[in-house]
Amino acid sequence: MTISADSETKLRYVGRSVTRREGADKLTGRSRYVDDMHVPGALTGRTIRTSIPAGRVRNVRFPDGFPWDEFIVAGPDDLPANEVALITADQPAFVDGIVRHAQEAVLLIAHEDAGLVHEAARAIEIEYERDAGVFGMEQGHVLKQLAIRHGDFEGAFANGDVIFEGEYRTGAQEHVYIETNGFIAWWEGDGVVLHGSHQCPYYVHKAVKHAFALDRDDQVRVTQETTGGGFGGKEEFPSLLAIHSALLSRKAGGRPVRLIYDRAEDMACSTKRHPSLTRIRTACTPEGVFKGVEIDFHIDGGAYVTLSPVVLSRGLLHSGGPYLWPAARMDGYCWFTNSPPYGAFRGFGAPQSEFAIERHLDRLAAKLGICPIELRKRNFLRKGDMLPTSQIVGEEPELERIVERALELSDYRAKQSGYGEGNGRGLGLSVFYHGTGFTGSGEVYLDSVVALEAQADGFVEIQVSSTEIGQGTETVFAQIAAEGLGIDIESIRFRKPETGAVPDSGPTVASRTCSIVGGLVERAARQLREQLAGRDIATASATGPVRAEARYQAPPGLVWNDDTYQGCAYGAYSWGCNVAEVSIDPVTAELRVESMWGIYDIGRVINPVLAIGQVEGGMAQGIGWATCEDVVLKEGAMQNTRVTNYIIPTSADAAELFVEFVEHHNPCGAFGAKGVGEIPLDGPPAAVANAVTFATGKDIAAIPIRPEDLLA
Amino acid sequence: MIVSNAVRYPTYVPATVAEALEQKAGVANLLPIAGGTEVMVMFNEGLLAPCPVQSLHRLAPEWGGIREAEGSLVIGALATYTDVRHHPVVRERYPLLVEAARVTGALQIQNRGTLVGNIVNGSPAADTVPALFAYGAQVRLLSTRGERTVAVTDFYTGYRKTVLRADELISEIVIPPPADGARHYYRKVGTRAAQAISKVVVAGVRGRDSVRLAWGSVGPTTLRTPKTEAAIASGADADEAVATLATEMSPLDDIRSTRDYRLAVSQNLLREFLKRTSPGG
Structure with missing residues (x-):
């Protein structure tokens, strides 16, 4: 360090x-995790879900053979406000006539015999009227649109420089936190007590208070139990479970209700990372000095707004990478589809758009006949440079130093000449940055x-x-x-x-x-x-x-305009570089990330062991997303909802990871700290993709990179 | 987290083989469990239709061992992958079985799961079955009516369908000794480096003038490719063998992989098999 x-x-x-x-x-x-809590007299709850992506619920049948009069059954009519309050309250807690995605909650049942609840849940039949759904981006309706305009864009593309374009895609990703979602709720007097696995107690509080139209804050008490991972997956989604468990309990006269998902249900219905499609067009001199960039960044939002507008925002704000673009035209589009809502996932849009730009730069370098590292160095952001939002870079990021250290540790230059299609080995690099905290005025609003x-x-x-x-x-x-x-x-x-x-x-x-x-x-x-x-x-x-x-007090000069999308998007930025070394099996085209190096400036490192652990975990998660984590969708819903068929890397697959920190302290962060949690996801996909292109000659433009694609 | 209703699965625990066979003959739809590494996962996930269950664990003294008999290897129905991996005779003479057991599941699975469970489960993706095909194993079936022996290659009749009758249990498998000097080849191509279900798996044994090849995950059952074997045995070169293979294998697209990938990789694996087992190599 x-x-x-x-x-x-x-x-x-x-x-x-x-x-x-x-x-x-x-x-x-x-x-003790929530499922470990022994709550005497608790009922077991279960959610009955849609099996079609679009249409209407016509009828719900409760077949003979079950003692239905013993069950608590709850649905939209039992809730004062059938809404999950977040940015907007467009997501209902239950299907309200119209089905907008598969795995949407139709009603809830509860009984004290857990086995009977699960058996009964499978027996309930729902009759539908089906509509055609919308699946994939650039169809249907736009959920949110954002635009950033910077510099003389027309001029940058008008004077005969090298114009180069490309299209890049990233897939959905499941969080696979080790503990699935769960809540236990009961009522005490006119208030509800909730214990659960989640990241944001006050988000849950707000949503429950709103859904039950409660007047006083003290009528909702939300406690966070030991939580087995989140990665963003327990940011907004747990509010839905909290409302559901509280509702079942209320219908049961306040008796405690356990609502804990098994893995298949959790994977099928919960949020995922937004799939993305990015089109990039760049203008530069023949020597590779950037003149301008045009970026169309699309994400699939799923069926409801949830957090998608802010994911789009962060993705778009990071889409140019840590480079000086004298002119930029960046447009972000989030699309409504009939998928379960996509949601927060470590990186929050930035890993998607930074994959695109970092892959684009390697392809551009090949077109120009320039070393991709050299191309980046000619355009790195420096102190005093202006970002497309007009923010001035306030510190010297020293990206050359960060990159040089990564090249040195990985022995990049010595290995480079021996690698390529001849031996199925490759090296790839990515450089990236990540804004700390909420975007723009977000931290001010959080208060x-x-x-x-x-x-x-x-x-x-x-x-x-x-x-x-x-x-x-x-x-x-x-x-x-x-x-x-x-x-x-x-x-x-x-x-x-x-x-x-x-x-x-x-x-x-x-x-x-x-x-x-x-x-x-x-x-x-x-x-x-x-x-x-x-x-x-x-x-x-x-x-x-x-x-x-x-x-919280905003740092002096941190001003942001949500209407013009101009100003200081973030109070501090973390910076980093990854080098990936990959091998491709000549018989099976299996891709192995042998090693990955990461040099990061996360400001003051408060606890080196914890920081390295968090960064290594993120790198592994990013490598998984790039290589094997493939959410198989059918009509918008995940099909491979088991850890046996949604493939995350095991320790036998894990790359050797090497992490070092460079510290540029952030005057506004704790003892100089900047953000650390998400930046590890920004770099690995492009580093791996660039390395695979090096190793195979194949022009990789999408992740995950499957052996099926490499052998084709 | 279990999402099945346990009361719908009445459980029988026979103390002797005779009792087990009587129960199997007398109780309709009785599902035997050895290690439970398939059945209990299905049960936990709510995917196992309610049925009576027969736990065979008390038969371990009779059915748990691995022994030699008349030059063949006899693997009891309750022998685990771990037993197979570590048995000295298996390690010496049947390297494909050691490798297949090694790449099946995780250590916890290997400690509980059984080789016979892998056979009877009937998955075309089973990792040990190609090895048993390649070694020409025999499956011994018992019922109250008596005993019969079926070649493992004749055991499957279709996707997850076998010749096993409703009243029968597999007691053991018998594996003849491989020919002296035979060369053995096994490779699993999974979705990741460990704890994976195969996209393609192959086992091959090449003797002086015979070849046996068996493939998993490329058809409705574990598959032999006799034309390819014959071509190799009669001296065909690699290009001819690979072309022949494509005529007798038609894999499918599924959640794990694609038809094209499976075929192309199978052909690459065949080339590797030929190279690694080449008599001059």
């Missing part, structure tokens, strides 16, 4: 690989708050709604708080996220937790240190807790 100058400041916890707090419990099986509380037993408690989902939230926040307070980390406690009991520090998404929420934790810690004024924690809080809160 390269450490920048100010790290000489004595830091006791930040920058050290403090052991993760919940690690031992997870490792030894002591952690996040964190609290630290010194308590009488001598502990300082961190109170945030940011969740531990395997990435290390509890540990890094404890490091930041202990550092800011100047106390032992053993005196820091992390309060289990529960709405009402912790302030709303925003959702656990968008690479914002460590950097942005962590920054608030740092501020609150420094403030609490002043309030404690040298007294020990127990003494200071003997007559009541001493509390410090910090609220």
